[in-house]
Amino acid sequence: xxxxxxxxxxxxxxxxxxxxxxxxxxxxxxxxxxxxxxxxxxxxxxxxxxxxxxxxxxxxxxxxxxxxxxxxxxxxxxxxxxxxxxxxxxxxxxxxxxxxxxxxxxxxxxxxxxxxxxxxxxxxxxxxxxxxxxxxxxxxxxxxxxxxxxxxxxxxxxxxxxxxxxxxxxxxxxxxxxxxxxxxxxxxxxxxxxxxxxxxxxxxxxxxxxxxxxxxxxxxxxxxxxxxxxxxxxxxxxxxxxxxxxxxxxxxxxxxxxxxxxxxxxxxxxxxxxxxxxxxxxxxxxxxxxxxxxxxxxxxxxxxxxxxxxxxxxxxxxxxxxxxxxxxxxxxxxxxxxxxxxxxxxxxxxxxxxxxxxxx
Numbered sequence: 001x002x003x004x005x006x007x008x009x010x011x012x013x014x015x016x017x018x019x020x021x022x023x024x025x026x027x028x029x030x031x032x033x034x035x036x037x038x039x040x041x042x043x044x045x046x047x048x049x050x051x052x053x054x055x056x057x058x059x060x061x062x063x064x065x066x067x068x069x070x071x072x073x074x075x076x077x078x079x080x081x082x083x084x085x086x087x088x089x090x091x092x093x094x095x096x097x098x099x100x101x102x103x104x105x106x107x108x109x110x111x112x113x114x115x116x117x118x119x120x121x122x123x124x125x126x127x128x129x130x131x132x133x134x135x136x137x138x139x140x141x142x143x144x145x146x147x148x149x150x151x152x153x154x155x156x157x158x159x160x161x162x163x164x165x166x167x168x169x170x171x172x173x174x175x176x177x178x179x180x181x182x183x184x185x186x187x188x189x190x191x192x193x194x195x196x197x198x199x200x201x202x203x204x205x206x207x208x209x210x211x212x213x214x215x216x217x218x219x220x221x222x223x224x225x226x227x228x229x230x231x232x233x234x235x236x237x238x239x240x241x242x243x244x245x246x247x248x249x250x251x252x253x254x255x256x257x258x259x260x261x262x263x264x265x266x267x268x269x270x271x272x273x274x275x276x277x278x279x280x281x282x283x284x285x286x287x288x289x290x291x292x293x294x295x296x297x298x299x300x301x302x303x304x305x306x307x308x309x310x311x312x313x314x315x316x317x318x319x320x321x322x323x324x325x326x327x328x329x330x331x332x333x334x335x336x337x338x339x340x341x342x343x344x345x346x347x348x349x350x351x352x353x354x355x356x357x358x359x360x
Contacts, residue, residue, distance in 0.1 A: 003196055003333065004028065005027070005029070005068060005318045006028065006029055006031045006066055007019075007023045007028050008032040008033065008054070008063065008066040008069045008090075009032075009050070009069075009070045009072060010030055010033075010057055010069060010072065010073055011036075011074075012034075012035040012041070012044040012048055012072070013040075015095055016044070016047070016072040017048060018307065018310055019070045019072055019310075020047075020048040021310075022313070022314040022315075023070070023291070023314060024310045025311045025315075026315045026318055027106035030048055030051065030053070031050060031065050032050050032052045032053070032054045032056065032059075032063055032066060033048045033051070033053060039244060041053050041055075047062060049088060056061070057081065061084055061088040065152055067091060068091040068092065068317075068318070068321070069081075069085040069091070069092050069093070069094060070093045070094075070263075071085070072095050074166050074167075075095075075167070075173050075180070076099075076171065076173070076174060078099055079098070079099040079105070079107075082119070084210070086112055086115050086117055086119070087111075087115075091118040091119065092112065092117060092118075092191060093119075093121075094108075094120075094229045094332070094335070096123065096184060096335060097174060097176075097184065097335065097342065098171075098338070098339060099339055100175065101174075101339065102336065102339040102340050103337040105335055105336040106339075107334045109336050117344070118320045119327060120313070120317045120320075120330055121331065121334055121335040122310065122330070123184075123185060123188045123189070123192075123334060124306070124309040124313045125185055125189045126188070126192050126307075126309075127309035127312040127313050127316075128263070128265075128268050128309055129288060129292040129296050130268060130270065130292070131189060132288075132289070132292040132294075132295055133194045133289045135291070136289035136292060137261060137273075137289075138195060139195065141256065142254025142258070142259060143259050144256040144257030144258035145256060145257050146196060146231065146256050146314070147233055147256060147257060148235060148254075149196065149234075149254055150235050150236050150237065150252070151190070151237055151250075151253055152237060152239070152240070152249065152250075152251050152254070153183060153185060153237070153239050153250045154238070154239075154243040154251075155246055155247065155249075156242065156245060157239065157241060158212075159241075161209050161291065162212075163209075164212045164213035167181060169215070170259050173219065174219075175218075175219065176219060176342050176345070177220055177241070178220050178223055178239050178240060178241045179220065179239070179342055180342045182241070183225070183239035183345070184338035185250060186252065186332060187237070188338060189250070190254070191337075193252070193254055193261070193263075195232060195353070196229035196231050196233055197359075198227045198228070198235075198341060199228055199230045199356065200227060200228040200354055200356055200357065201225055201344050201348050201355055201357060202226045202348050202353070202354045202355075203223055203224065203225045203226070203348040203349040204349055205345075205346070205349040206222045207220055208221045208242050209242070220296070220349075221241055221242045222241070222242055222243075223238075223345060224236070224237075224239075225238075225348075232238070237252075248265060248306075249264065249265065249266050250263075250266075251266075252264070255274075260273070260274035261274075262274065268304070268305060269283065269285075269300075270284065275288055281301055285298075285299060285300025295312050313329075313330070316328075316329045340357055340359075344356065
């Protein structure tokens with residue numbers, strides 16, 4: 001890894017702070033940060049503590065002292081900012097969705113490859129040790145052939161009619177909300193663990209609250225998706241931002257011929273292993289594959305969570321700046337994959353028919 005990576009952050013809200021913490025824990029430094037205006041930039045000075053608060057994005061990108069740009073803005077700005085950062089010769093970490101449509105995401109993949117920069121997307125749930133353990137068990141054949149993939153990703157932060165956020169505005173968040181925001185995390189993680197790729201979907205979306213903040217809502221509060229994979233498995237997922245009591249319940253089950261594996265992000269230190277005669281719970285830090293043990297940062301019994309995953313993701317991204325990308329590092333290609341799955345889900349819901357997912 002290059003010595004002391006120098007980072008710039010564009011966007012200073014909640015995710016900007018998560019990125020700033022991960023940068024510092026990785027040994028990097030936040031050189032510059034910029035918000036959407038003077039007030040948000042003032043908050044950057046307080047919350048992100050950069051060495052310099054940039055006046056504009058252009059100023060940040062022109063700084064030769066910035067190695068990598070972290071994009072933490074509303075979704076509609078991701079593609080133009082990533083495009084500009086790549087043109088400036090910067091490595092890029094771009095929040096998901098990488099772009100609000102597949103065409104823009106495909107362009108960014110090509111631009112990053114042409115420029116030879118490292119370009120990653122924070123599908124950070126890959127970095128739980130128990131998720132890596134599940135992936136290793138499937139790859140080693142412990143589950144047998146995977147037959148069924150199912151689960152949910154449920155939140156409640158938009159459950160009340162009075163709840164509102166910029167993500168609700170399609171102009172800022174894009175044509176999909178719940179699925180593009182959290183459903184793609186579920187699909188990415190299940191594909192990552194199982195080695196299967198979703199090739200065909202049927203979907204139903206729902207807007208439970210048709211008006212928020214005095215404006216009409218055009219994006220979905222929830223989605224139910226059925227799918228088929230390239231290796232003959234079938235599956236389903238329920239995605240919701242209106243499920244009371246569910247703060248961040250990303251849950252999946254990978255059901256194979258000889259064992260099933262279940263992960264729950266609200267209880268991430270255990271992996272449930274199901275068998276016909278005996279069920280087990282593998283505790284993080286007890287007995288893991290080398291692929292999982294690499295991401296254990298605290299002793300067993302001490303909770304390891306979301307920020308730890310984010311730290312590991314940023315550490316692997318920074319390792320790739322001067323060497324080979326670590327196994328499982330999510331790149332712009334994975335962001336493009338998510339854009340294609342989202343597009344297929346929206347089309348399937350609109351047409352009430354099965355839709356093929358564009359391969360990439």
